[in-house]
Amino acid sequence: MEADSKSSRDVQSLLLADATTLAGMLAREEISSVELTTVCLQAIEHRNPQLNCYLHIDAGGAIAAAQASDARRAAGVPLSIFDGLTFAVKDNIDVAGMPTSNGLGYGAHAPRADRDAAVVAELRAAGMIPLGKLNMHEIALGATNDNYHWGRCENPLREGYTPGGSSGGSGAAVAAGLCALALGTDTMGSVRIPASYCGVAALKPGRGQWSLDGVTRLSHVLDSVGLLARSGRDLQALWKLPPVSHLPRAEEQAVLSLQTMRFAAMTLDSASDLDQEILTAFAQATSALAGQTASLEARDCIGMDFSGVRRAGLLMCEAEANVTFADELAQGQLFSLQLRKMLRWGAEQPAPALVRAQDTVQAAGEWLAQKLEGVDFLLTPTTPQAAFPFSEPAPVNQANLTSYVNMAGLAATSVPLGVTADGLPFGLQVIARAGDEQRLLAASVALENFLRATSAHTQDLENH
Amino acid sequence: MEADSKSSRDVQSLLLADATTLAGMLAREEISSVELTTVCLQAIEHRNPQLNCYLHIDAGGAIAAAQASDARRAAGVPLSIFDGLTFAVKDNIDVAGMPTSNGLGYGAHAPRADRDAAVVAELRAAGMIPLGKLNMHEIALGATNDNYHWGRCENPLREGYTPGGSSGGSGAAVAAGLCALALGTDTMGSVRIPASYCGVAALKPGRGQWSLDGVTRLSHVLDSVGLLARSGRDLQALWKLPPVSHLPRAEEQAVLSLQTMRFAAMTLDSASDLDQEILTAFAQATSALAGQTASLEARDCIGMDFSGVRRAGLLMCEAEANVTFADELAQGQLFSLQLRKMLRWGAEQPAPALVRAQDTVQAAGEWLAQKLEGVDFLLTPTTPQAAFPFSEPAPVNQANLTSYVNMAGLAATSVPLGVTADGLPFGLQVIARAGDEQRLLAASVALENFLRATSAHTQDLENH
Structure with missing residues (x-):
């Protein structure tokens, strides 16, 4: 097989190319889907024992699907520009014939799904190839992916460090090049946090934009299915892939100028408990943006009761999980002791406490939605910190900047913002109205390009 | 005053004229607002001791506002076609300077509102005159208006009979001619049930259509503010009254033909526990409609778990009321023992029970919304029975046909459908999509006219 003859460096650059690049190679017949898929499967075989991002x-x-894709290409009838590219799926999203463990302790006996989740079916209808199921924080309630049953999922950028969560396997697999794209879920930040910690891009669509059919519920109101990719333009290309064969080429995507877009940046001070490096990088990025956009306003975060809102969101999840997982809880051994305790707490709260939590969550959402008034996009850092070692306790504030977006039902992306002195990445969150995902993705690509250029420029200056 | 010199029969026909008729008399200067308001206040003085529909x-x-209205008319600048007409307000909706008791045991010490609820402000801005506050079922949780603190509100059509609830005062005041229009609230059917029992018309707008600002919450998801009137055309005229002085005359309202409208009728069998007279009248009305409409389909009610859905809706209200009335509950003596027990039960349910109730309610709403597929309007009886004596226990199924509409967030009206052999009225419910209220009201007027004509025709036949 040709891929076997490639140098290790060639293989690595193939794995880490973004989906748009790979789609171009497929279109130009520089590589086949079988070759790409084989390279990917070999890399999984090689790296997964350490990374532990794939559970299945x-x-x-995958090879059979790749052969079918190559046959469509040869016949001139690819299903989309991404026909023949691989994807991997968080283990709380159904893929027909594959197990869905939800990160619980099923071992080899997780129930298999009869049919694809709606979003999986859409990617499959675009010719994409599901490779397998990905590690996650137990039932998606937590952001370290230190999974009691399946083991830790490692951050590909540093051994012993969390990839974030709950879609940690999705972040790790995309960052390590073990799939072209990955699906995750995001209830309080669970696709954006791993994207930030692993240095990749993620999209959480607005409420109701992508079907949750076939996705295990954590919180009815807060849940979204989301996408992780190695570039913002991949997210943009995938958003509503045309289902027919008259396809735009990847290169033809609209690249909008920042000059057409109105931004606001959240003003975050030390009270918001962000790492100083991230605060500085965010301030530098937003001040570099001044004059580059149609407008750039500031929004304070007065009135943000981070801890109260966090507890409210958690109670909603803990109460609802008692209903979603009622059968599984009855089996007992499927849950870690820690999660069982959390859910028991949720079961013991009186109904009016849940009413208060839902009220708090709604008010938090309305608070954030108001920040978008007069602008198109709101900028914040994605996470208050970069990835941390599993040996340290998880900071309570991991989802502080992301969870409000779910509460508001808004859409958001995370794109790489910078790297700590210690060499770990962190993300920029771009927030937009639900339904405005197409412009959000165009803005994210423009910002990604701008940040890359600015950072290269800064490095040039430092080198002088 | 001229009104004093009118015969009792003239006064009665003035009181029972619909708002549109009264608006025409004002426009033609056949009567002044001060005269109309005075007649109304005298009638209240005369009848309220027995009916007990006004609490304040x-x-x-009112007289001062009527004088101001007459001055605007004289100057040729009325604020709307309804400028100078009276309205009365359920006692869970704020009117600036008036008490808001929510039907609790405040006696003379209910807190007074600082400002008007949004919907009251709109009527006031249209020149309408608030007369006072109306009796209601305690905190709007119940449908008989047998109020422990304030006493029973009587059905004006028969002494000792319930006017329905929870907006019983609104139904009674409109039916007795003690205001031109009344505002109520509707969480499971609370404006439509009194309309059905009192033989008047009511509108419950779709979710989000009328502001709930200044309205005491019972259930965040299910609550609507609604309107009761003596005719469907009054509801139609009031829906979004033009706030400017270029006003259409009441007579110019669109009267759409039933031939342009697509209907479905709910098929209800004996299992749905409706009184036979109502089932028969509903079947006769819908079969008379055949051929008169663009289409007339049937919808079954298979899968309607009336009792499960009722319990779910009640739990939502009971849990939320613990939060809304937390301060009042701490005072103790404001609540009847029965209501206190209900709320204690709600407070003791575990959070996952509320999650299950919310899921049940959402599923019930989706179930009903699907019934509208392919048609514009869905028809059901409003209530399973006509008004009943206070001496009998309240039937548990009072809100069975109305509560699903709140769960779905749809809009609905009730217009008079028929009268039992015993002489008590009952309503026809017309259900439409949220946002489609204008067409819903046109359809309701057309149906009201059609039913009136059909019933006259039937009576003619019976007389031969």
């Missing part, structure tokens, strides 16, 4: 791999199904 | 009356404020 369907190598045979 | 602002006679002085």
Whole structure:
């Protein structure tokens, strides 16, 4: 196989190319889907024992699907520009014939899904190839992916460090090049946090924009299915892939100028408990943006009761999980002791406490939605910190900047913002109205390009 | 005063004229607002001791407002076609300067509102005159208006009978001619049930259509503010009254033909526990409609778990009321023992029980919304029975046909459908999509006219 003859460096650059680049190679017949898929499966075989991002791999199904894709290309009838590219799926989203463990202790006996979740079916209808199921924080309630049953998922950028969560396997697999794209879920920040910690891009669509059919519920109101990719333009290309064969080429995507867009940046001070490096990088990025956009306003975060809102969101999840997982809880051994305790607490709260939590969450959402008044996009850092070692306790504020977006039902992306002195990445969150995802993605691509250029420029200056 | 010299029969026909008729008389200067308001206040003085529909009356404020209205008319600048007409307000909706008791045991010490609820402000801005506050079921949780603190509100059509609830005072005041229009609230059917029992018309707008600002919450998701009137055309005229002085005349309202409208009728069998007279009248009305409409389909009610859905809706209210009335509950003596027990039960349910109730309510709403597919309007009886004596226990199914509409967030009206052999009225419910209120009201007027004509025709046949 040609891929076997490639140098290790060639293979690595192939794995880490973004989906748009790979789609171009497929379109130009520089590589076949079978070759790409084989390289990916070999890399999984090689790296997954250490990274532990895949819980289930369907190598045979993937190769068969790749052969079918290559046949469509040869016949001139690809299903989309992404026909023949791989994707991997968080283990709380159904893929027909594959197990769905929700990160619980099923071992080899997780129930298998009869049919694809709606979002998986859409990617499959675009010719994409599901490789397998990905590690996650137990039932998606937590942001370290230190999974009691399945083991830790490692951050590909540093051993012993969390990839974030709850979609940690999705962040790690995309960052390590073990799939072209990954699906995750995001209830309080669970696709954006791993994107920030792993240095990749993520989209959480607005409420109701992507079907949750076939996705295990954590919180009815807060849940979104989301997408992780190695570039913002991949997210943009995938958003509503045309289902027919008259396809725009990836290169033809609209690249909007920042000059057409109105931004606001959240003013965050030390009270918001962000790492100083992230505060500085965010301030530098937003001041560099001044004059580059149609407008750039400031929004304070007065009135943000981070801890009260966090507890309210958690109670909603803990109460609802008692209903979603009623059967599984009855089986007992499927849950870690820690999660069982959390859910018992949720079960013991009186109904009016849940009413108060829902009220708090709604008010928090309305608070954030108001910040968008007069602008198109609101900027914040994605996470208050970069990835941390599993040996340290998880900071309570991991989802502080992301969870409000779910409460408001808004859409958001995370794109790489910078790297700590210690060499770990962190993200920029771009927030937009639900339904405005297309412009959000165009803005995210423009920002990604701008930040890359600015950072290169800064490095040039420092080198002089 | 001229009104004093009118015969009792003239006064009665003036009181029972609909708002549109009264507006025409004002426009033609056949009567003044001061005269109309005075007649109304005298009738209240005369009848309220028995009916007990008003808990608070602002006679002085009303006369002053009527004088101001007459001055605007004289100057040729009325604020709307309804400028100078009276309205009364359920006692869970704020009117600036008036008490808001929510039907609790405040006696003379209910807190007074600082400002008008949004919907009251709108009527006032249209020149309408608030007469006072109306009796209601305690905190709007119940449908008989047998109020422990304030006493029973009587059905004006028969002594000792319930006017329905929870907006019983609104239904009674409109039916007795003690205001031109009344505001109520509707969480499971609380404006439509009194309309059905009292033989008047009511509108419950769709979710989000009328502001709940200044309205005491019972259930965040299910609450609507609504309107009761003596005719469907009054509801139609009031819906979004033009706030400027270029006003259409009442007679110019669009009267759409039933031939342009697509209907479905709910098929209800004996299992749905409706009184036979109502089932028969509903079947006769819908079969008379055949051929008169663009289409007339049937919808079954398979899958309607009336009792499960009722319990779910009640739990939502009971849990939320613990939060809304937390301060009042701490005072103790404001609540009847029965209500206190209900709320204690709500406070003791675990949070996951509320999650299950919310899920049940959402599913019930989705179930009903699907019934509208392919048609514009869905028809059901409003209530399973006509008004009943206070001496009998309240049937548990009072809100069975109305509560699903709140769960779905849809809009609905009730217009008079028929009269039992015993002489008590019952309503026809017309359900439409939220946002489609204008067409819903046109359809309701057309149906009201059609039913009136059909019933006259039937009576003619019976007389031969």
